[in-house]
Amino acid sequence: MLSPIHIEDYNYELPDEKIAKYPVEPRDSSKLLLLKNGEISSESFSNLVNELPPKAHLVFNNTKVIPARLYFRKETGALIEIFLLNPVSFGGEISQNMETFGPVVWQCMIGNKKKWKTGALRREFEIEGQSLEVSAEITDTEKNLIRFKWSGNEITFASLVKAFGEIPLPPYLNRNTEEKDLETYQTVYSEKEGAVAAPTAGLHFTKNTFAELSKAKIPTSYITLHVGAGTFQPVKAGNALEHDMHSEQMVFNKEFIKKLIENHETVIPVGTTSMRSLESLYWFGVKLIKEQENSVFQIPKLYPYQWGNQTLPEPKEALQAIDKFLEEKQVKQLTGSTEIFIFPGYQFRICKGIITNFHQPKSTLLLLISALIGEKWKEVYDFALQNKFRFLSYGDSSLLLP
Template sequence: MEGRLTAEENHDALWRREAEAIDLESYTYDLPDDRIAKYPMEIRDQSKLMVYRNGEINHLRFTDITSQLPENTLLVFNDTKVIPARAHFKKETGAVIELLLLHPELPTRVINDAMLVQHSCVWECMIGNKKRWKVGDTLSAVIQVSGADVQLKVSYHDYEQNLIRLRWDTDVSFLDLVKALGEIPLPPYLNRDTEEPDKETYQTVYAHHDGAVAAPTAGLHFTSRVFDELEKKNIRKSFLTLHVGAGTFQPIKAEKVTEHRMHSEQVVFTKALIEDLLQSVERVVPVGTTSLRSLESLYWYGVKLFKKETTDFNIEKLYPYPWKQEELPSAKQSLQAIADYMNSVGLEEIVGETEIFIFPGYRFRLCRGIITNYHQPGSTLILLVAAFVGNDWNKIYSEALAKDYRFLSYGDSSLLWLNDNA
């Protein structure tokens, strides 16, 4: 009959209608400024820990995390390291131009490789006071790197796209240059300047791969003492790398969540991680929303390989939603498809891009629990938490406010379990 929708069209229309009906106002809450942790705890692992399981809430210290994780749990950490990505340049007129490095474009988009580039590169940037920096103007600075003067010149590569070319006259790497030039970019909601201790406290103790502009803050609570206790209980750990971008702080301004622009972030998975996941596919707990988004993206990459769609790792914002359950491989089948592909072409690691957007209605594929902090009202991360625990997100946040938990990047922690009937 003319006008009748196919089953596929009906399914697609249903998930889209449900997504577009999400009322963002119902995912906000009142967060007083004095509840935002402006500074970290003096001892990292002394933060509060809320544990949520099947509607029940318990209040502990983070040092108790080991007792809350079953033996043989696989914790997955994001080992990205924050770079001093904010730099200021003073023009002869006195105007100060601020650059926040977002993502490399030339000569490579692979962040780990971009850190090693010498002499010249192009980065996408956020530009403060852009109206005072015209096309054709060159910003200059003399930077001390390892005791030697380095002449740096900064100009537009593409004015409209905020692509900035940096050129310097010696053989030092871009990473060494930016370490000498910039400062750690604290989240804007801290509303304070970066201070010397932030260079250490705004990094996880396991930070390894330079390239992020924001820390994976759920990991800030871990210490060598906590790791020792986890090891005694045979709780294993594995690592991935997602270079957190400034998009993590962007509020949702679109009326429909499906129209919110998710910034693509680069993620690196090793063969060792895939093997760890295959051994522990039912016991995976990511540390932080970045690890969770990475692992869920990994599942969807396996779907693309399993379905023989493509070998390119690029997970689009809404890719997970149109699928019917019966069309999809299991988590183990997806991971095995990735392992088989890596073996077939001799890869030890895969570099991909993800802009996955997880909001209520999403079905989690790899992650059974999550360790995470408390997030901004009305943010994409609140939607992610709500997707994980359902309407109880409100109960969790109300309880945290009532019990004087500290919020956001330097705040307290939670361990949230996916409901047993999920």
Template sequence: METPFYTKDFDYTLPEDRIARFPLEQRDQSKLLVFSQGIITDTLFAQLPEYLHSGSLLVINNSRVIHARLRFTKTTGSTIEIFLLTPHTPGDYHEALAKRGSCIWQCIIGHLKKWKNEKLTLTFNYNNNTEKLIAEKKSGNSNHLIQFTYSDNLTFEDVLQHSGAIPLPPYLNRKPVASDHDRYQTIYAAESGSVAAPTAGLHFTDNVLTRLAEKKINKTEITLHTGAGTFLPVKAKLITEHRMHTEYFIVNRKQIKQLQQFQNKITATGTTTLRCLESLYWIGVKLKTCYKDLPHHLQQWEYIDLHQNITVDESFSSIIAYMDNHGLNEFKSSTSLMIIPGYRFRIVNRLITNFHQPQSTLLMLVAAFTGNRWKDIYLHALQNGYRFLSYGDAMLLSS
């Protein structure tokens, strides 16, 4: 990484009135900016099937947003907000959300100074019964380990569903309303774990999916649990000084073979999906060239020092061989991959994404994908009435 990249190079002015505070009434009536071969076209998301090729593969993220925001009130009247990040004990998302009685999560705590060492209690209603959720600090640094205790009759997901709030992004600057429970989820959300919506998928409707199938555009699902780090601005002067957050993903054998089959014909729905697919390639490179049984986490800049000429087939075949040797049908991993201009994409050819915050890692990824044409794209969007951020409009970008 010889050329220094400055965070200020990825700045633009986003007027407050261009931030979409609420979604449109109909998901697929969002605008769609299509960028292909240097040309910008304005259309609606409902027309997406017209811009994808028959015989290509659309990859979507089926992660479901959990009610990750918990508000406890102390006897003094002070409010302590606990925001769930990732499960700790048990560490697997599925196991943690299915756990009865007690579990430990890594969390962010609001109004931390007001919480000494006492246990906090949140009372909630479940099936006309009064239940209690108790929170206790186990350890703390920048993020905190919190033990939650509750009835053995409930799973932790049951508890969250009835005591927690949808974790809307802070830039929406409002409390959740009833419609957010549906609209801050994709229609195909299935695997619980995200604390932020994979927002590129919010535009899909049953009608759009049906028309994609009729055009013989193939579809497959991966699971990447979107973390709160997706909201964090890059505060460092140099991009290389930013510490990228970690996100966890799951792919199965069939999906990996589909990625091999549809090389050079892959559209990723969202930056989360793109990070998952590109990370999967590099983890396969690690398995083939240097690591056989070590944890399969991909560090932020690790790819720079890995072998650069491994083919997609070689990489993914190494992952499948690993799964065969360990009797696995699913491959679970995590990534801190940070994509900036100069990155060479191995897997994804087209990207569906929303418009992102200034100086964000997501905007840097878009800059890498568009060959630094992002300023032209964003200027066009600002001049033509596009709505920005999570509940805003979408883009279809070709690399």
């Protein structure tokens, strides 16, 4: 039986002026808070490579933010906002939904829904000189499922949303999306389209940072977790354990698994999304070993906490089980989903630290940081507030090594 987690214990005062509304330029000129050997200090992010521990292996999330906010206007003049959440067609596989040329169905949030009861919404747009039309129609009013269809046989859904969608900035920035955000709210290594929020810990990295990592022979790897809107959902339950954790889709390739087996001793994820993915990967290995008939890569919210004092596989053993599974299935890619909830009391299996921004009060991400560094989080955040660090998505960075 898990003890209650009182979310008020993870509250702190965050003045609005501490929230970065815009990023610094260049990206790597941001500040870096360093927690190392129990000591807290202030550095420049451009000095990151010199502060990484020996044999560090950095793991990045290469998801790419899509312009998930779409606007349609009814013939009556009413403006309807559609926010893409999760695809339903093609078994919910995000990359297939983004790359298809045909109709797709997505679960969405609908703004001004009371003005849109029935019928299709239509909008004309232009791609490469072609005038095309897209229609949106509700197929399930209760679940907010919307089918999108469009003219043009060689136009993918990804191209469609790029043509007239808007990048959805985090609500706490409290401003409209600007043209510059199309560039600054993507990591320089973003590749796999499907996220509705950026893995913001990676926003500080530049081509120069990667050149320095390469020069220092620090291994870098990439996984994909498509960040969902649930990442911004505050914990409203007094006992955080009652919070409904959102599910996010992850993709790992076989080469990454093999590389991780060889370099698993000092894994430093870049961002909480990479951390959640890596820890979820370990638990899939546990599933394969402990529940041999269960080969579904889906990690429920409290799965890690059900094992009590049982002896569990070492990280390398769990990863080798996954490698063997991929060999037997003769597949080169592993796709899964996770609701994993990492909070104080969690024992990290893969990750030995983290590069991350500063998170909202009473958030699941702050609970994750507390799980990693314990009550030290309060000192870290006090130091950041007192030393003019910038907070949240466009804010400064930290390297936390417990």
